[in-house]
Amino acid sequence: MNHAIGSSRKTAFGVRGKFLVPVVLLVIAAISGLAYQFSNHSPERPSTASTSPPIRQAVSVTPASTAIGSATVIELPKSQWEVSGLAFEPVSMAPFVQTIRLTGKVSLNEDRIAHIYPMVDGEVESVQVxxxxxxxxxxxxxxxxxxxxGRAKLELYQARLxxxxxxxxxxxxxxxxxxxxxxxxxxxxGLSITDIEKKFRHRGMGDYRERLLLSYSSYLKSAADVARLEGLAExxxxxxxxxxxxxxxxxxxQATFQARIEQVDYELQMSLLQSSQxxxxxxxxxxxxxxxxxxxGCRDEEIASIDPKSEGESISHYWIRAPFDGTVISKDVSLKEQVHTDTQILRIADLSTVWISADIYEENVPILKTLAGKAVRVRNQAWPDREFEAEVFFxxxxxxxxxxxxxxxxVANNEDRLLKPGMFVTIELDEQAQQQSLAVPLSAVQEHAGQQFVYLHLGEGKFERRxxxxxxxxxxxxxxLDGLTxxxxxxxxxxxxxxxxMLEDLMGEE
Incomplete structure (x- = not known):
């Protein structure tokens, strides 16, 4: 009996259930339709829309913006602007500076590379580096x-002697x-022989004394004879x-004496000339x-101190020295090796500066005339947080x-040696457009559902997605390019x- 009753109830419920499901679905659809009509005819909606028609005319409707629906205009009270870090500024027309990125390479500064060759042939006595x-x-x-x-130093030593x-x-x-x-x-x-002897007794003059005094003495004797015979003759x-x-x-x-004086005077002049020569x-x-x-390549102090007696065999030592501050980047010399003037033994590079080389593509050739002497930005993956500067010189x-x-x-400064020759770098060049265009800061651009947009300030604490x-x-x-004026x-x-x-409102609608 009870089983029969249960069976009849289940059968009746099943029949009624089949009829109730469509009815419930119709009721839900009717309620949703009324809600949609009510939301579209809300008395608050026209007031919001009435403030935005001039701006909405410039918006090209896309599927993304349609999906946003009523969340296009957002209200944010002025009291919350400062806390939110909200700031806005007008868009204006100006030449746009575009950043061009090129792939470049770090290389040695070719003006600061020394290829070291010995100036003489010889045997390597010591390698210091x-x-x-x-x-x-x-x-x-x-x-x-x-x-x-060694021969050159000995010749100098003899020349000095x-x-x-x-x-x-x-x-x-x-x-x-x-x-x-x-x-x-x-x-x-006409001094007397006695006075001359007394005056020049200890003064050296070579054979000039003898030659002059002999002729002078003969002349004085002859003059005395003439003076003595002159009175007797009368x-x-x-x-x-x-x-x-x-x-x-x-x-x-007298003639002999005078000639001797002239001869000695001439000989004195010639001797001084020969001595000076x-x-x-x-x-x-x-x-x-x-x-x-x-x-x-010998240094001045090395040349000044040449002394065969004290130096001995080391007088033949030839020192090869660094031409400037740098780093040894290649070494092709070893102890007791025979080296020649056409053999490169070392290569030294000053790594405090490096060259940045890049190839400018044909479409970017117009910017070349503005690059000379200007700085470009250089980046490398090894130092993602560092930006280097290089001055264009060619x-x-x-x-x-x-x-x-x-x-x-x-050429880039490389005092900290972070840029290694052979590295690939990214070079950033700024190209200023010739025509005016609109631009906004990167921080102004937002993105949702694949669509990029900005927010416009409409006034009265209202902001519209554009x-x-x-x-x-x-x-x-x-x-x-489009969307703003x-x-x-x-x-x-x-x-x-x-x-x-906006996303919060969107989720609330869903």
């Missing part, structure tokens, strides 16, 4: 045992000439013939030998026919708060 070692200017790198250097000898001879000759000229002056004055004590002979002898001795020739030999060692004039590019070179079409961009801003006030910071509120 290793590969990768930092060196300073004038640091010793390699010592070479060179016969050429000869110069010293020439100077000593010149000094003696000048002293002799000075004494002899004073003797000539005294003889011309008295008739001696014949006139004897007097004439004595007078003739005096004239001859010998000093100059010796000094020239010293200068030539010194210059020869300087050309070979822009080529010839295009590579194969790659359709023109070379560009820039879909935009974007163009070129740089580090700070992006060009707006000049003077529109765009939210440049705090837009995330508006977007969150």
């Amino acid at each position: 290793g590969l990768g070692q930092a060196v300073h200017a004038d640091d010793p790198l390699v010592i070479v045992h060179s016969r050429e250097i 000869q110069h010293e000898m020439a100077l000593a001879k010149d000094k003696i000759q000048r002293g002799t000439a000075e004494n002899a000229r004073e003797l000539l002056a005294s003889l011309r004055e 008295s008739g004590a001696v014949s006139g013939k004897q007097f004439l002979a004595a007078n003739s002898n005096m004239n001859a001795d 010998a000093v100059r020739e010796a000094a020239t030999r010293v200068a030539v030998a010194t210059s020869n060692l300087q050309i070979l 822009t080529g004039e010839i295009m590579d026919e194969a790659t359709r590019t023109i070379s560009m070179r820039a 879909d935009v079409v974007l163009g070129k961009r740089n580090k700070q801003a992006v060009e707006v 000049e003077g529109d006030e765009v939210v440049v910071s705090g837009g995330f708060v508006l977007k969150s509120k």
Whole structure:
């Protein structure tokens, strides 16, 4: 009995259930339709829409904006602006600076590379540096045992000795000439032999003294004979013939004495000239030998201290030194190796600066004329948080026919050695457009469901989403091709708060 009743109830419920499900679905659909009509005819909706028609006309409706629906206009009280970090500014027309990115490469600064060759042939006596070692200017790198250097140093040493000898001879000759000229002056004055002997007794003058005094003595004797015979001839004590002979002898001795004076004076001039010439020739030999060692790379202090007695075999040592501060980047020399003037033994590079090279594509050639002397930005994946600067110093004039590019070179400071030659880098160039365009800061652009948009300030705490079409961009801003007009006030910071509120409203509707 009970079983029968249960069965009948189940059967009846099942029948009634089949009829109730469609009825419930119809009721739900009717309620949804009334809610939709009510929301579209709400008295508050026209007031919101009435403030936005001029702006909405510029918006191109897309599926994304349709999906937003009533969340297009968002209200945010002014009291919350400061907390939300909300800021907006008007959009204006201006030349847009586009950032062009190129792939470049780090290379050695070719103006600061030294290829080290020995100036002489010889055998390596010592190697002072290793590969990768930092060196300073004038640091010793390699010592070479060179016969050429040894001979050059010995020649200089001998030339110096000869110069010293020439100077000593010149000094003696000048002293002799000075004494002899004073003797000539005294003889011309007619001083007596006794006075001359007393005056010049201890003053050296070589054989000039003897030659001058002999002729002078002969002249004085002849003059005395003439004076003695002159009185006797007048008295008739001696014949006139004897007097004439004595007078003739005096004239001859006087002529001989005068000639001797002139001869000695000429010889003094010539001796001084020859002495001076010998000093100059010796000094020239010293200068030539010194210059020869300087050309070979010997330092001044090394040249000045040449002494075969104290140096011995080391006098043939030739020091190869660093030309500037740098790093040894290649080493092709070892101990006791024979090296020659055409053999590169070391290569040193100054890594405090490096070159950044890049190829400018044909479409970007117009910017080349603005790059000379300007700075470009350089980035590398190894240092993602670092930005380097390089100054452009070369822009080529010839295009590579194969790659359709023109070379560009820039020099970058590398004091911290972060940029390694061989690295690939990204180079950023700024190109300013010739025509005016609208642009907004990157912080103003929001994105949802694949659509990019900005928020416009409508006034009265109301903000509207405005879909935009974007163009070129740089580090700070992006060009707006469609969706905005000049003077529109765009939210440049705090837009995330508006977007969150928009999404919150959207989820509430769903």
